[in-house]
Amino acid sequence: MTTTRNNYNLCDQTDFSEKVDNRSLRWFVLLVALVAALFMTGCASNAPLDTLDPAGRKSTDINNLINPIFVIAGIVFVIIQGAVLYLGWRFRVRAPKDNEESFDGGYPDEEFPKQVHGHFAAEISWTIGPTILMAVIAAISVGALLKLDDVDVAPDGAAYPEVEVIVVGQQWWWEYQYYLDGVEGADQPDFVTANEIVVPVGQDIRLHITSRDVLHSFWIPRLNGKKDSVPGKTSPWVIQSNEIGRFAGQCTEFCGLSHAYMRMYAVALSQDDFQVWVNNQVRIREPLEEGDANYQGEQIFIQNCARCHVINGVTSRELSGIVQLDTMDLYGNIEEYRDHSDGTLSQGKYTGPENLTAGAAPNLTHFATRSSYAGSFFELYPDAQEMTDAGNYLDLSGSDYGRGTLEAWLRNSPAVKPNAQPEQARGMPNLNLSEADIDLLVDYLISLD
Amino acid sequence: MAIVEQEEAPLELESGEDQITERPLGAFTRPDGGGGWRSWLFTVDHKRIGIMYGAAGLLFFVIGGIYALFMRLQLARPDNSILSAETYNQVFTMHGVVMIFLAAIPLGAAFSNYLIPLQIGARDVAFPRLNAFSFWVFLGGGLFLLTSMFIGGWWENAPDGGWFAYSPNTGVLFSPSKGIDFFAIGLQITGIASLVGAINLIVTVLNMRSPGMTLMKMPVLTWMLFIVQMLLLFAMPVISVALFLLTFDRLFDANFFNVAEGADPLLWQHLFWIFGHPEVYILILPSFGVISEIIPTFSRKPIFGYPFMIFSGIAIGFMGWGVWAHHMFASGIGPVAVAAFSVSTMFIAVPTGVKILNWLATMWGGRIRFTTPMLYATSVVAMFTIGGLSGVTHSLAAADTQQTDTYYIVAHFHYVIFGGIILGFFGGFYFWWPKMFGYFLSEKIGKSSFWVMVIGFNLTFGPMHILGLQGMSRRIQTYSPGQGFDFWNLIATLGAFMIAIATAMFIANVFISRRAHRAGKTPDPGPDPWDARSLEWMTASPVPEHNFDEVIEVERQDEFWHRKWGKDESGRVVRRATAEEVAHDGSNTNVHLPSPSYWPIVAALGLPIIGYGLIYNLWLCVVGGLFVIAGLFGWVFEPVDDPNVDGHHGDEHEASGELEEGNENSQKEVSVD
Amino acid sequence: MTETATAQTTHDHSEDHVSTLGVSNDKLGMWVFLGSDCLLFGGLISTYMLYKDRIGPDDLGPEEMFDIPFTSVSSFVLLMSSLTVVLAITALRRNDIRRSRIWLLTTAILGAVFVGGQVYEFTVFYREGLGYTTNLFGTSFFTLTGFHGVHVSVGIIMLMSMYIQSMRGRLTVAQEEKLEIIGLYWHFVDVVWIVIFTIVYLFPQ
């Protein structure tokens, strides 16, 4: 029960009544009991985003910093609250007329305590005392900060020393560009995925966090603190997990309409599984032939979806229409675009209504290997958490999936996850697909393993 | 000492028809002091303006609180759908903006306006008409902001970028509704009000103290309010710049926050928080001042360590300028900057701690009377400390990466804001109510509402610590079951409704107590109901329009108390005189008062009109501009006196120049000693 | 004209209440306001400094735009106006109404020449292709200098209204302080310009 450690006891703060007679004592006990009961029930639930339940190196460092601080704060808390209660109780005088509107009139006016104007030594001591205390805390804290901000990954013994990921936030999902040999010198990611960042267990992975539109914040509480994703700027960050499993995250910088629905997962796989996963992700698809299963679905996809979504090998933005990926810079500034209605290639920024403000939609090449979609707000596989924690992430795409929600997403995505479509080009629009098309599309999407 | 020539004809405070000798002709007359609503609309009396600030601030507090209740309702259950994401974003933004800019600052301004002149023994503020102007500008700006709720559709055009409105989310591209325009222009307008008010009060404190009242004899409250005005003076232009840049971006296609053009979105954050952090001390220091008056009064001891109280206030004010980037620990400003701001933030705990401990030392050995104001004041000491301590946990930058933008932060700032400011202000209301309105607020209702409020407050915001540490992000419109957030959110919602009940009890108290007093069921408070210490208690209750009957010569700190009480040989406190003997009875009618004026409100009215003009139709700007010009013109050319006084020095003043108030400045002083 | 009350001391207009610091409220108020205005320009100058180099490779930047000799002259003009406003004040103090009027007008004219120069500069820039929204340099440059120009213009309006008062015979020694306060403002605007001129125009060279 990690959370109860630093909770403030409600009664301590509130009850410094000037009358501690029997009646209020009863109330007091009742209140304590009530609060205790509340705590028992309240803490029973498990919290996937718990900040005090570290599962990685960085988050453990943070925890080791904050725990003693909570203790110090707790001590100061008890001292001050205790002093308020004690002084209030010890030095109170009662109005002589009980149970009456006494205002001030009832008090014996002529009685005064000793008139003390101050005590220099005392005041100096409680200036210097906290100063020293804070100086100690400051030294510890700066040390911890520099350690946290040290983004040099420890390569010794690591199985995949070079893997780096550019994390791009946009309204309202995350894109992960994997560079298997590091970002330096590379001009193309090896593959691109969305919403779920997959890492090998035990190993530090360096992230480069940025944004294509507004501010977001990348946060997997059990692995590390958060880092804002700022357009026009790349912030290095490191995550590492000590355990195999799936760790929830949430975009924490307010980023507009669907901020609440902008979540993500970090998945830590065993080293071997990670290699298998990578090998699959770099795989490029072949366009289906007529007669193949899902051929029809693919065709519908190319007609309706390819202007935004890319399936490597099948569609590209260049192929399908509006935006050419490689002429779009990291911030979503589009330098060249092709108008899909007449096929002309134009220079400059495309701002037409049907395009996306951030200029990108999730890459769907291996959609079915992800356990969640659309800003990780929807689970694709109901058993994803258990299976991943048990190390069976790779088997997900064979398991049952939640067809209903995926259908709903394709039917009318703004209805299930608020976005700014159709008035503004942000998020996925309602494409008014027929039910038959939706069926075919779902079959197709789920085949993208 | 210098006194001033006295008017020949005695001046009636109410409108005295018989006094009129000649009424200046033409447009530029001054309103007579007459009663009714006009006496409020055109008043330049700092007390009335203070009361209006208070009333408006409370009104906005209730409005902001109602927003909060809707938020809490939405968050009470997982996957709730009382508010859509679109509405929720507007509601929490409006909640933050209204509470900070339209409730907390103005409530502070209410205390500043009402009490500063009284506590330093002055007749009014330095520039009475400017004071009225500030108020009307604030009110106009506030109403302007509120109208965004319904202009152009119900909850379509309210600001939706959060109270700190981070760019680039506030650019036209991402926030195409008019909301951010309302935000930028509305805050610009209320900012003018704060700035003008600050200038006015700074001059007042520096220049209009009673003879003998040196700076180090001023009451702690006046000191804290003075520091607040200094902070406002330097903080307001910074947010002004930020808001100008934002407005130009949105209305004139400038590029200040356009990342595509290479702009740096962090510029906004720096500008905002350079303002924003001093702003939180702008909010808290008035409350610190208030309880520094209440605690000594009811402990029946002088404030413990007066110089330390003052210097710690100054230190907080200064240090507040060097910590702003603690709101940006996760922004990626680099480890060196983060470390520096983290350390500077921690040390603010020191002067604040001095204050806390000095209050406790004031209570130590006292004979404490737990009246309602004292209950509130004590609760501030306890509750603020909780918020301060969570603040210290944020200041550890590494730890803050887990905390920032979670409900743990929400818990922090509501503990300092509600626990520090709002509770303190309620204490202040109960304390000065008899002084302001001449009747007591019921202690019975007061105490019970206090307990409801404090318990409700802890139930609302206490659980938010847990929620935040369990990872609940702020500004999310909903959460899913299974995230572990369900239970404490429900409790928080319950608590919020308890706060609402307590607030309603306070409002009811006002009316019930007034009725009781009118019916003669409660005693008159007299000038000094609490055996208090500072000069405002040295005049009748409610304070007569002219404040004091005569100039008070100050010799000591807590002058009033020392006039009532002395010490015998053995050092025991003995009575020298009763409060009634010492206090003025308000009977002097020979005091020349600044006359009411039409023009502050006329000039102020122009600003929101210009605001609408910028958003909707530039022609409206012309109309608004005309109001402003007419207001300034009338301001400059109106005679100095109200029509009820013979205008024997009116002609001299008519030839006034450009500077506001400059025309009222030509009476000769006679030095006597 | 009145009897002085000695037995019962009263105070009068708060406006001319005993001033604790010995400075009039009006003048103190102007000082306080100028303190605040420093921060306004501080913010704008910082913004400019941050953005002045953020321009595309073949965009118009400070080096291409500024005409230092021209701006030096107009800066000099503004500087001189600080002198003339002092002359106006001292003349008024000597009760030399005519001279003070002349110097007032001169100051206003010098200010107007400066603003005129700025308008001219802006149009030249605009013709050469640097509009308000062209790039970050343009945006922040026009905003900063524009705010300063507005300050100068407000000063000119104040000076001119003093001038009009003077023409109507209403500017006398008694109003000396009023002029002094306007002078304060005027000096401030000048000093700000010196800062802007140095930082904006001279530094990049």
Ligand code: HEA
């Ligand atoms: C009244 C307003 C007020 C006050 C007084 C404070 C006071 C403090 N605040 Fe707070 N703060 C806010 C209002 C306020 N704050 C608001 C509104 C926000 C959020 C804005 C937003 O994001 O929307 C915020 C956010 C905020 C953050 C950013 C968090 C984040 O977003 O990541 C930080 C970080 O350092 C912080 C720190 C502090 C500190 C150290 C103090 C200190 O001044 C506290 C000092 C007091 C004490 C420490 C208690 C008493 C001391 C003692 C008893 C002595 C002994 C104690 C020790 C030695 C520890 N505050």
Ligand code: HEA
């Ligand atoms: C002065 C400042 C102030 C005050 C007093 C409050 C008071 C309250 N606030 Fe706060 N709050 C902020 C400033 C303040 N707040 C700020 C700055 C933010 C950040 C915004 C942002 O992220 O941009 C915030 C954010 C914020 C959030 C987080 C929203 C989010 O991130 O999604 C929440 C959630 O519960 C909340 C709740 C409350 C509640 C329940 C109260 C309660 O204490 C309110 C109690 C008051 C009432 C309930 C009054 C109602 C009274 C009546 C109804 C009486 C009946 C009427 C008559 C008889 C006439 N506030």
Ligand code: CUA
């Ligand atoms: Cu993305 Cu919040």
Ligand SMILES: [Cu+2]
């Ligand atoms: Cu702060």
